[in-house]
Amino acid sequence: MSRRLSWSISLMLLPAVAFFVVFALGPMIAAVYISLLDWNGISTPHWVGFGNWAKAFTDSVTLHSIFLTVQVMVLSWIVQTPISLLLGVFLAGRQRYRALLGVFYFLPLLFSAVAIGLIWASSMLSANGALNSFLKAIGASSLTNDWLGNPNIALYAVIAVIAWQFIPFHTLLYQAGTRQIPQVLYEAARIDGAGTLQQFFYITLPQLKYTVVTSTILILTGSLTYFDVIYVMTGGGPGYATRTLPLQMYITAFQDAQIGYGSAIAVILAVVGVLLSLIMIRLTGFGRMESQAEGL
Amino acid sequence: MKRLTRRDFLAAGGVVSVATLAAGCSFGTGQQKAAGSGGSKSATIWDISTGDQQKLIKDTVAHFDSTHKDISVSVQFFQNDPYKNKLRTAMGAGNPPDIFFGWGGGILKSYVDAGKVYPLPPNSVDTKKFFSSVMRPVTFNGKVYGVPMLGTQPVLFYYNKEIFGKYNLKPPKTWSELLSIVKTLSQKGVTPITLAGQNKWPDLMYEEYLVNRVGGPKPFQNVLDKKPKAWSDPAFIKANTMIQQLVSMKAFPSNFASLNYDTGQSTQLLYTGKAAMQLMGAWDYQAILSNAPQFIKSGKLGWFPFPKVEGGKGNPQNVAGNLTNYYSVTQASKAKKAATTFLDKGIMNDFEINGLIKIGLVPPVKGIQSKLKQQKDSDWLLFVYDLAQNAPYYDLSWDQALPAQAAQALLTNLDLLFLKKITPQQFSKNMNKAMGL
DSSP states (O other): OSSSHHHHHHHHHHHHHHIIIIIIIHHHHHHHHTTTTOOSSSOOOEEEETTHHHHTHHHHTHHHHHHHHHHHHHHHHHHHHHHHHHHHOOOOOHHHHHHHHHHHHGGGSSSOOOHHHHHHIIISSSSSSHHHHHHOOOOOOOOOOOTTOOTTHHHHHHHHHHHHHHHHHHHHHHHHHHHSHHHHHHHHHHHTTTOOHHHHIIIHHHHHHHHHHHHHHHHHHHHHHHHHHHHHHHTTOOOTOOOOHHHHHIHHHHHHHHHHHHHHHHHHHHHHHHHHHHHHHHHHHHGGGGSSTOOO | OOOOOHHHHHHHHHHHHHHSSSTTTTTTOOOOTTTTGGGGEEEEEOOOOOOHHHHHHHHHHHHHHOOOTTEEEEEOOOOOHHHHHHHHHHHTTTTTOOOEEOTTHHHHHHHHHHTOBBBTTTTTOTTTBBBBBGGGGEETTEEOEEEEEOEEEEEEEEEEEEHHHHHOOOOSSSSHHHHHHHHHHHHTTTEEOOOOOGSSHHHHHHHHHHHHHHHHHHHHHHHHTTTTTTTOOOHHHHHHHHHHHHTTOSSTTTTTTGGOOTTTHHHHHHHHTTTTEEETTHHHHHHHHHHHHHHHHOEEEEEEEEOOOOOOOOOOOOEEEOOOEEEEEETTTOOOHHHHHIIIISSSSSSHHHHHTTTTTTOBBBOOOOHHTTTTTTHHHHHHHHHHOOOOOOOHHHHHHOHHHHHHHHHHHHHHHHTSSHHHHHHHHHHHHHOOO
16 A cells, blocks of 8 residues: 555545644644743733743642642542443443443433532532531541542542543443453353453453553543543632642633743643653553454 | 624624523623714623623613614623633733723733723713722722722621520620620531632631731732732731631631532521621622522621721721722723713713612712612611721722732632631741742
């Protein structure tokens, strides 16, 4: 097959490329340029060179938000991966009751992030919300808490809600991945006398390797950009307790009206996101798209 | 043939895009009488009023239109937070409306400094009818950049008379009386004061009042004037120590940090009898009136001014709050004359003043006591009117007086102060640093 693009292919690529340039590349370049300015959005911008960049790496609020973002990433992965893996494998079975349960598991996927944030903040995690009422009902009043108002807990509450929101999506990935695994592998294993656990660890898990990679990349890069749920639930507070990097970017650019500094944070976010994906792909061989079905 | 101008096109685009974003708002009451042909005679307003106020603004504009055949004014409504971004973008891009809604103070100043706001020619608008205090946030270097267009909203204490009666308490005149009420109530298991800590700006009300009562207007004026280490003034340290003492006494609900004002959570505690008091702006009266009218009708709602602080330098009659809202004319407007005429004749005329009073708002206009007296809730209206009129100093809410970045830093640091994550000394240090003082 010829590696050269024929004119007709180029022509058909044109709309997609044009969209990419106008809506992705263009704004990125503009953001890099704006990050070199001191600008409040209305007055004449001043050139400050790398002043905003220097500030991003010394400002204690931004550094703290980077630390929070890393926490969100790591904890999200630790919480979401095992749960969605197990749920996905469970739901891959063809039994009727599993399909029925699946309908409920996937429900959060259909809700808008703002609705999720509002519901959790106002009726689940509030002082008289469902969680505290439940704890009181089972006699564990000492465990009740102001989940989103306590600066030591708010971040974990937010991570839990994000997990609730995204586990269904990753479950779906694992369900599809598990269903792709050829049944012959399990038949052969059963003939050799492998039990359910052994089948899981020696067949299912290795065969799901690339699903794990995909899901991990999505969780890690997703954590970098989680914004809506956090913004709706806490607005980054109390204090700075849940002000992750995307919130810091938004608040800096649009509430503090420091568009240049906000742009610098945005560029950092974009670069880290791209780097993270590249590293993950390189480390796992995902980019080579090796077939797992080979040798069957 | 009438051709659409670029401006009309952009305006239409803006309306459509915002319409999809902010469902539930309505747009464009104005009949575009002379669109395209007589551009300089038609002015567009951007506003964020909702509910009764929005209806009043629409009526006021329609009333002006019907009495001024040569000028056509139309108004578009937006939601609060999207509006701030949209206005900033439109100002930067050079396609703002002719008249825009604002709060005066720091944000308006930043637009003025960028040359985006039209200074109203002397005597083109009669500003003498307003309280002189409300003209301060729109007057820079002796030039006037805005005209009051809504009620004045001082901050005051609301209280539940039933709870006060039950424990034999009287509205406090001094800070120590307030503290003893707090002590009594928390011993009885009643939350003394509800506080919407999640919004942060309700925290600011305590800061504004206490600093003013302790040290007068000077300490914060020094901040506005960017004096070195202005936040280290002893008045700030003293006020913040008093705030943390209040927190330690459990004056606020244990979950105050996640209580939200906009969803009505904090005010609800007051009218359901779970909390005894709330420090809030005059707008809370409307909120209670629409959510729990029975509470007001049965006479359970009481109010008192922020108590004086013993030994403080500030005049105890000083108040803080939202002086009012303003309409300003943009420098980019092609209808400056029509817009100025509207600001002079179209708003705060008898038509709007009567309308405001009818919906429970108090226009900051001199000599309207007799009108207020005729209303059903005249005791409330007159209380607010006298509070605002008799104040030797009317402190504009600091988050509006300060530039955006400093205002955000202030709100976040107050949040930390109320949570006792930082000491008053650290608060002063953080604020000096955030503002480069």
